[in-house]
Amino acid sequence: MSERKYFGTDGVRGRVGDFPITPDFAVKLGWAAGTVFAKSGNQRVLVGKDTRLSGYMLESALEAGLLSAGVSVEFLGPMPTPAVAYLTRNFRAAAGIVISASHNPYYDNGIKFFSDSGSKLPDAVESEIERLLDEPLVCVPSEQMGRASRIDDAPGRYIEFCKSVFPSELSLSGLTIVVDCAHGATYHIAPDVLRELGATVHEIGTAPNGININADCGATELKSLQASVREHKADLGFALDGDGDRLMMVTSEGRVVDGDDVIYILARAAQQDGLLQGGIVGTLMSNFALEKFFADRKIPFVRAKVGDRYVMEELVKRDWKIGGENSGHLINRQFHSTGDGIIAGLQVLTAMQREQCSLSDLLKGFEKYPQALINVRFQAGSDPLADSAVQSAVADVEKRLGNEGRVLLRKSGTEPLIRVMVEGRDAQSVKTLAQQIAGEVEAAAN
Numbered sequence: 383m384s385e386r387k388y389f390g391t392d393g394v395r396g397r398v399g400d401f402p403i404t405p406d407f408a409v410k411l412g413w414a415a416g417t418v419f420a421k422s423g424n425q426r427v428l429v430g431k432d433t434r435l436s437g438y439m440l441e442s443a444l445e446a447g448l449l450s451a452g453v454s455v456e457f458l459g460p461m462p463t464p465a466v467a468y469l470t471r472n473f474r475a476a477a478g479i480v481i482s483a484s485h486n487p488y489y490d491n492g493i494k495f496f497s498d499s500g501s502k503l504p505d506a507v508e509s510e511i512e513r514l515l516d517e518p519l520v521c522v523p524s525e526q527m528g529r530a531s532r533i534d535d536a537p538g539r540y541i542e543f544c545k546s547v548f549p550s551e552l553s554l555s556g557l558t559i560v561v562d563c564a565h566g567a568t569y570h571i572a573p574d575v576l577r578e579l580g581a582t583v584h585e586i587g588t589a590p591n592g593i594n595i596n597a598d599c600g601a602t603e604l605k606s607l608q609a610s611v612r613e614h615k616a617d618l619g620f621a622l623d624g625d626g627d628r629l630m631m632v633t634s635e636g637r638v639v640d641g642d643d644v645i646y647i648l649a650r651a652a653q654q655d656g657l658l659q660g661g662i663v664g665t666l667m668s669n670f671a672l673e674k675f676f677a678d679r680k681i682p683f684v685r686a687k688v689g690d691r692y693v694m695e696e697l698v699k700r701d702w703k704i705g706g707e708n709s710g711h712l713i714n715r716q717f718h719s720t721g722d723g724i725i726a727g728l729q730v731l732t733a734m735q736r737e738q739c740s741l742s743d744l745l746k747g748f749e750k751y752p753q754a755l756i757n758v759r760f761q762a763g764s765d766p767l768a769d770s771a772v773q774s775a776v777a778d779v780e781k782r783l784g785n786e787g788r789v790l791l792r793k794s795g796t797e798p799l800i801r802v803m804v805e806g807r808d809a810q811s812v813k814t815l816a817q818q819i820a821g822e823v824e825a826a827a828n
């Protein structure tokens with residue numbers, strides 16, 4: 383979709399109380415989406431949410447809009463985003479809706495959609511919803527209005543699904559795991575999954591109060607997890623974000639294991655088991671060490687734009703299975719139609735148990751390249767990336783790096799910033815080269 387008036391790359395998101403995250407817009411969005419979904423003849427929509435206090439308001443507003451379009455709503459309560467995708471497919475619903483702002487603070491919220499296949503909505507469907515948002519809201523006749531109900535066993539169904547991806551001949555018995563649920567939607571899911579597979583589990587971030595989601599915890603802040611892993615002498619730690627689609631890990635020594643590390647583990651294990659279909663999709667921000675590793679193993683590797691939506695698009699286009707981002711969005715289409723933090727973690731645990739080794743051992747031989755990232759603010763209307771001095775500086779740095787590094791300049795999608803990134807083998811050299819390019823970008827921007 384070339385022009386998006388309301389939808390971003392992952393639904394509608396913003397600060398609660400500011401347009402479009404307002405009750406009146408949510409009613410209209412529910413009606414517009416419901417009108418589009420009802421055309422399929424399937425008038426069943428599932429709605430889940432994370433633990434933000436504002437979820438109650440948006441849930442009620444969406445309900446009113448959906449019912450007015452003649453769609454029946456089934457509420458899941460607090461559930462991870464990937465759980466809503468799975469249950470939408472499992473219940474043969476027309477669509478699934480998630481009320482969440484993922485890793486953002488509690489004062490933000492969002493509304494995103496899944497199709498009946500558990501995938502992100504096609505662009506054509508989003509375009510039709512956007513078109514209707516600019517039309518008057520017209521209720522269906524009273525006798526055609528939808529009904530509302532609740533699915534009480536949704537958590538148990540999803541727990542069983544997660545457990546099903548872990549090989550039945552293996553167990554987590556003997557492992558001590560700390561799991562940080564970010565006071566978010568996995569608080570009543572992830573600890574039970576790990577316990578039921580045999581692990582000794584210590585949990586943090588499992589006491590949501592509506593405003594503590596992602597607050598100094600979860601996949602975006604690992605200090606509490608690192609401290610808890612050391613305190614309990616655990617084998618490893620899991621950190622999920624507020625809606626459960628992002629995973630970061632910590633080794634027993636406290637080393638951070640990010641999305642690039644996990645992709646390395648998953649790709650290596652899949653190749654060893656003869657299960658790797660095609661290649662791997664990363665993003666523009668994936669570490670250069672991944673690219674080098676895959677080249678050495680003759681595994682095809684492509685970079686998508688930043689965003690799990692774009693990773694999935696590349697995977698589907700090529701019919702590949704594994705992809706993700708260094709931020710912890712990880713996708714394996716062998717198991718699920720969307721990124722899932724719990725399932726990605728279980729795949730890592732599968733590799734550990736099969737090889738009877740630690741998380742640190744799985745990463746031996748994989749050393750990420752040092753990376754320097756500098757943000758440079760620019761004025762609206764200017765285009766520093768087209769400046770000849772900037773282009774010359776980039777060419778000079780690329781020549782100096784040769785085949786042992788790379789340069790990336792890109793505009794932020796949310797702020798007037800140019801992101802300057804340089805990777806190479808030597809940390810100090812990388813920092814110096816990034817500063818060299820950033821200086822030229824700053825001069826061109828002012």
